[in-house]
Amino acid sequence: MKKAVVLLSGGLDSTTTLAIAKSEGFEVYALSFNYGQRHKIELELAEKNAEIFEVKKQLTVEFNMRDIGGSALTDDIEVPKNGTDNNKDNEIPITYVPARNTIFLSFALSWAESIGAGDIYIGANAVDYSGYPDCRPEYIKAFEDMANLATKISVEGNLKFHICTPLIRLSKAEIINKGIELNVDYSQTWSCYDPVFMKELGKHVPCLKCDSCILRAKGFEDAGVIDPLL
Amino acid sequence: MKKAVVLLSGGLDSTTTLAIAKSEGFEVYALSFNYGQRHKIELELAEKNAEIFEVKKQLTVEFNMRDIGGSALTDDIEVPKNGTDNNKDNEIPITYVPARNTIFLSFALSWAESIGAGDIYIGANAVDYSGYPDCRPEYIKAFEDMANLATKISVEGNLKFHICTPLIRLSKAEIINKGIELNVDYSQTWSCYDPVFMKELGKHVPCLKCDSCILRAKGFEDAGVIDPLL
Numbered sequence: 001m002k003k004a005v006v007l008l009s010g011g012l013d014s015t016t017t018l019a020i021a022k023s024e025g026f027e028v029y030a031l032s033f034n035y036g037q038r039h040k041i042e043l044e045l046a047e048k049n050a051e052i053f054e055v056k057k058q059l060t061v062e063f064n065m066r067d068i069g070g071s072a073l074t075d076d077i078e079v080p081k082n083g084t085d086n087n088k089d090n091e092i093p094i095t096y097v098p099a100r101n102t103i104f105l106s107f108a109l110s111w112a113e114s115i116g117a118g119d120i121y122i123g124a125n126a127v128d129y130s131g132y133p134d135c136r137p138e139y140i141k142a143f144e145d146m147a148n149l150a151t152k153i154s155v156e157g158n159l160k161f162h163i164c165t166p167l168i169r170l171s172k173a174e175i176i177n178k179g180i181e182l183n184v185d186y187s188q189t190w191s192c193y194d195p196v197f198m199k200e201l202g203k204h205v206p207c208l209k210c211d212s213c214i215l216r217a218k219g220f221e222d223a224g225v226i227d228p229l230l
Numbered sequence: 231m232k233k234a235v236v237l238l239s240g241g242l243d244s245t246t247t248l249a250i251a252k253s254e255g256f257e258v259y260a261l262s263f264n265y266g267q268r269h270k271i272e273l274e275l276a277e278k279n280a281e282i283f284e285v286k287k288q289l290t291v292e293f294n295m296r297d298i299g300g301s302a303l304t305d306d307i308e309v310p311k312n313g314t315d316n317n318k319d320n321e322i323p324i325t326y327v328p329a330r331n332t333i334f335l336s337f338a339l340s341w342a343e344s345i346g347a348g349d350i351y352i353g354a355n356a357v358d359y360s361g362y363p364d365c366r367p368e369y370i371k372a373f374e375d376m377a378n379l380a381t382k383i384s385v386e387g388n389l390k391f392h393i394c395t396p397l398i399r400l401s402k403a404e405i406i407n408k409g410i411e412l413n414v415d416y417s418q419t420w421s422c423y424d425p426v427f428m429k430e431l432g433k434h435v436p437c438l439k440c441d442s443c444i445l446r447a448k449g450f451e452d453a454g455v456i457d458p459l460l
Binding site for chain 2: 059061062063064065068069070092096097098099100101102103106107109110111113114115132133134136138139142143145146147149150151152154155156
């Protein structure tokens with residue numbers, strides 16, 4: 001059985017990506033990160049989905065990006081609540097975390113080499129997204145080229161790495177429809193960057209105002225499906 | 231004053247690299263990693279050299295590569311003591327840590343973007359080295375290309391990243407001579423992968439048998455200098 005490492009944040013995109021990797025017959029190694037993000041709640045859902053989709057192993061790597069700084073997702077900078085308005089000026093929003101996907105993919109590469117997995121899945125999307133540079137196909141291709149020069153297993157000719165981005169050209173609605181087809185339970189996924197704790201409910205709820213909430217809401221609307229998280 | 235991030239392990243190569251970056255007039259941000267390495271002793275020396283060379287800031291990022299596995303430097307696998315013999319078969323030795331430099335450079339890239347540093351220094355060497363794939367010029371070039379597609383600051387045209395490898399074509403003896411010229415105190419650097427604790431001395435001493443010890447010894451011999459660490 002061929003092995004794949006899947007980056008799993010517990011969000012809508014990465015959970016759908018996990019379902020796709022499983023449907024393609026891979027033995028899945030799910031990799032998550034506790035990096036000081038505001039929305040740590042996503043990690044519980046990553047673990048839950050790892051269980052639901054019966055991955056071979058789930059690993060959460062911990063490090064602190066707060067020391068590095070430069071993002072509203074890890075710093076004491078307010079998460080913008082003007083939705084995707086940011087993109088109107090073609091500006092990359094402040095929720096961008098410097099080189100985050102590069103760090104994530106580097107750990108994935110390390111684990112993939114260690115276990116002998118040639119395929120690394122990431123739920124990057126370049127259609128309904130916030131404009132992050134490290135979600136674009138040209139970036140993914142450059143990482144893949146680098147990965148095959150970086151590693152003992154590839155340089156010795158024993159394995160070639162492939163960065164798999166099954167969502168990259170899909171709209172959010174298409175992603176949701178694909179996930180439903182593959183039995184993803186979207187009530188068990190989290191997208192909001194800035195969760196609000198509701199005392200009355202005793203739990204966190206999405207803010208419904210950040211970029212990520214707005215992209216998610218638009219996706220469900222376009223797909224003609226009610227978001228089961230709400 | 232232009233800023234540079236310097237990867238600083240506390241070893242001979244990275245400390246020389248730090249001295250070079252300083253001599254080139256950069257304001258230096260030194261980045262070290264506590265990743266579960268056997269030879270954690272190097273971290274104290276990294277901090278000491280950061281102080282000696284008056285860096286602007288020193289940051290140690292912590293994460294655990296033991297969970298990822300695949301290396302004698304982090305696993306319970308014995309560090310080979312046949313010296314550079316490994317290289318006779320052109321085999322990459324088991325002390326190779328999967329994708330380690332890629333992880334290190336990714337964090338450096340993140341910090342560099344956050345503080346606005348275009349130059350990232352790494353003491354990679356492709357002459358007197360253990361044959362690690364992620365020390366070769368073609369790898370460094372691929373990482374640099376990827377970095378400039380990965381980041382907001384480069385994609386928006388505000389900064390271009392350059393991965394600086396001043397040691398890459400130097401022999402170990404040339405590195406040592408360069409360092410001495412720049413006032414590096416090599417008694418404050420550590421190379422051994424598998425330090426031995428000497429009860430009589432109350433401190434760790436180099437094993438003198440691992441690849442890294444042998445390359446260091448040969449370097450000092452070729453340079454005609456006594457290693458002040460011994």
